[in-house]
Amino acid sequence: MSDYSTQPARPGVNREELEFDVLFVGGGPANLTALWRLLDLIEAHNRKDNVKKLEGLTIGIIEKGDAIGDHAFSGAVLDPRALAELCPDYMNRGFPSEGEVGREEVWLFTSDRSGIKFPVLPPFFKNHGCHLVSLSRLTRWMAEQIESREVPGVDVMLLPGFAGLNVIWDNNRVIGVQTADKGVNADGTPRNNFEPGNRLMTKAAVFGEGPRGRLAQEIDSVLGLQKKSVNPQVFEMGVKEVWEIPQGRVQPGFVLHSAGWPLPDGESGGSFVYAMGGDRVAVGYVASLDAADPFMDAHHLLQKFKTHPRIAEILKGGKLLEYGGKAMAIGGWYSMPRLVFNGGMLIGDTAQMVNPARLKGIHLGMKGGLCAAEAIMDALTNNDFSQSGLQKYEDDFLSSWAADEIKSYRNFHRTIANGLTPIAGMRLGISMLTKGWLPFGPLKSEPDYARTEAVERFYGKKALKPKDLDRGIKYDGERLIQKLDDLYTSGVIHDEHQPCHLKIIYGDEVCAACWEKYGSPCTAFCPAQVYEMRADTEIPKLEIAYSNCLHCKTCEIKCPEQNVLWTPPEGGGGPKFTIG
Numbered sequence: 144m145s146d147y148s149t150q151p152a153r154p155g156v157n158r159e160e161l162e163f164d165v166l167f168v169g170g171g172p173a174n175l176t177a178l179w180r181l182l183d184l185i186e187a188h189n190r191k192d193n194v195k196k197l198e199g200l201t202i203g204i205i206e207k208g209d210a211i212g213d214h215a216f217s218g219a220v221l222d223p224r225a226l227a228e229l230c231p232d233y234m235n236r237g238f239p240s241e242g243e244v245g246r247e248e249v250w251l252f253t254s255d256r257s258g259i260k261f262p263v264l265p266p267f268f269k270n271h272g273c274h275l276v277s278l279s280r281l282t283r284w285m286a287e288q289i290e291s292r293e294v295p296g297v298d299v300m301l302l303p304g305f306a307g308l309n310v311i312w313d314n315n316r317v318i319g320v321q322t323a324d325k326g327v328n329a330d331g332t333p334r335n336n337f338e339p340g341n342r343l344m345t346k347a348a349v350f351g352e353g354p355r356g357r358l359a360q361e362i363d364s365v366l367g368l369q370k371k372s373v374n375p376q377v378f379e380m381g382v383k384e385v386w387e388i389p390q391g392r393v394q395p396g397f398v399l400h401s402a403g404w405p406l407p408d409g410e411s412g413g414s415f416v417y418a419m420g421g422d423r424v425a426v427g428y429v430a431s432l433d434a435a436d437p438f439m440d441a442h443h444l445l446q447k448f449k450t451h452p453r454i455a456e457i458l459k460g461g462k463l464l465e466y467g468g469k470a471m472a473i474g475g476w477y478s479m480p481r482l483v484f485n486g487g488m489l490i491g492d493t494a495q496m497v498n499p500a501r502l503k504g505i506h507l508g509m510k511g512g513l514c515a516a517e518a519i520m521d522a523l524t525n526n527d528f529s530q531s532g533l534q535k536y537e538d539d540f541l542s543s544w545a546a547d548e549i550k551s552y553r554n555f556h557r558t559i560a561n562g563l564t565p566i567a568g569m570r571l572g573i574s575m576l577t578k579g580w581l582p583f584g585p586l587k588s589e590p591d592y593a594r595t596e597a598v599e600r601f602y603g604k605k606a607l608k609p610k611d612l613d614r615g616i617k618y619d620g621e622r623l624i625q626k627l628d629d630l631y632t633s634g635v636i637h638d639e640h641q642p643c644h645l646k647i648i649y650g651d652e653v654c655a656a657c658w659e660k661y662g663s664p665c666t667a668f669c670p671a672q673v674y675e676m677r678a679d680t681e682i683p684k685l686e687i688a689y690s691n692c693l694h695c696k697t698c699e700i701k702c703p704e705q706n707v708l709w710t711p712p713e714g715g716g717g718p719k720f721t722i723g
């Protein structure tokens with residue numbers, strides 16, 4: 144097992160032990176759905192006559208952000224199918240819709256000035272009936288709905304500001320989560336305000352930590368949850384700016400997607416523009432992290448994208464409100480791990496529940512939450528939290544409409560991973576007709592980092608570095624915005640006394656070798672400009688401005704030398720998204 148202990152054990156420190164019946168790790172939409180539905184089920188059960196009542200239960204949810212919603216960030220066009228199953232009258236309960244999808248445009252941009260608008264929408268780009276949402280506002284609303292309930296027999300604890308650090312094991316059974324210490328100096332010594340992390344003991348834990356969950360990786364390293372998956376987990380990197388624009392510039396419900404320019408040939412990704420409530424639009428760009436280009440930079444692609452006349456006319460006279468970035472699961476069916484194990488389950492992006500063609504996973508994660516709640520309810524009534532006691536979750540999910548949807552696009556990501564080539568077009572056509580089947584499938588993926596090419600191989604020039612690239616962008620601070628100026632609007636903050644949470648695993652020499660061979664891709668892809676290479680020292684040294692970190696995990700996924708370990712900083716640190 145890899146060493147996942149990223150803080151000193153501190154023998155002798157008295158760690159408070161809290162007991163839970165069920166502990167949700169991560170305050171995203173999948174876990175919030177599971178908690179909400181579980182409360183419904185317990186309430187309904189306890190109203191029945193002649194059943195043994197469930198009483199004295201403690202159910203908790205921990206979230207590393209300072210508040211639920213602070214770290215929630217996404218496109219997002221929400222397919223309401225799972226939400227309607229959870230809460231059929233969601234529109235009457237203050238659901239924070241930014242508008243129902245209305246006019247939709249899909250473009251193939253062919254250059255910085257031209258493009259072809261699709262006369263007919265590809266089926267996976269049809270979003271009628273969906274809602275434009277801010278994931279941050281959606282998760283806050285869900286947390287409010289849960290907090291406002293009184294369910295007899297259940298004590299619900301919403302615990303923001305708690306970062307899960309390590310899994311607590313009993314042999315190969317998950318029995319709890321230890322949270323990170325707070326009030327620690329950079330050298331690991333405790334400060335005056337030291338608060339030891341807690342031991343949160345539980346009968347069942349649901350890990351919905353988002354993409355590349357740290358605890359989920361620990362569990363995988365012990366239990367081999369990914370062992371039978373066809374492909375490793377793979378990801379995209381997305382950045383988004385929310386803008387206020389002149390009134391009436393776009394109609395409520397407006398949605399635009401594009402492929403093509405400014406993405407280099409041979410890579411996959413695309414853009415989106417979504418009307419948000421009021422006079423706001425979200426404009427974003429996603430790029431696959433299996434890019435061969437060592438200097439792939441979604442922020443740079445977004446700035447370039449904004450220079451296209453179709454986009455420039457939307458943003459003209461507007462101003463930036465908020466910026467953020469995140470990695471997103473993109474593998475789907477063939478990258479999904481085993482979902483259950485003794486004492487717990489994986490859910491949402493952590494389990495690659497995504498439709499890569501629709502670029503949607505929220506509704507699939509929420510369906511996972513509904514299935515998880517039913518299985519946990521059975522486990523509570525049977526007092527059986529073993530893998531077999533929780534197996535119903537995996538069985539129900541894999542036979543649900545959500546799994547059908549994911550499976551129908553099981554080869555999609557690899558089909559277009561090298562761009563929209565004629566072969567990709569042919570494969571797309573076949574898989575649309577066969578609900579995802581391809582001759583000679585399944586198409587295999589490598590880990591994203593392994594597809595990064597050396598600078599010389601990709602650019603054909605030795606010693607090129609990200610800063611030497613002519614990106615062709617004239618930043619003006621108004622429409623075209625430098626990373627650090629963009630970052631300022633994300634509200635990111637960390638206590639700067641604490642140890643750096645981005646660990647260089649194999650040492651500076653490996654970073655120096657990466658600088659020579661790959662030009663240090665982290666200095667390009669990080670959406671928060673956390674990494675800078677100092678080449679004026681004997682051994683080039685990576686400088687890490689960790690307090691800027693947006694917690695997107697891209698560095699851990701994409702570092703070609705796999706030299707970065709992202710660990711949770713003190714709970715409460717990170718971005719503070721409000722409309723992301």
Ligand code: SF4
Pocket residue numbers: 645668669670671672673691692693694695696697698699709
């Ligand atoms: Fe993302 Fe890593 Fe940059 Fe943090 S340091 S914003 S996790 S790429």
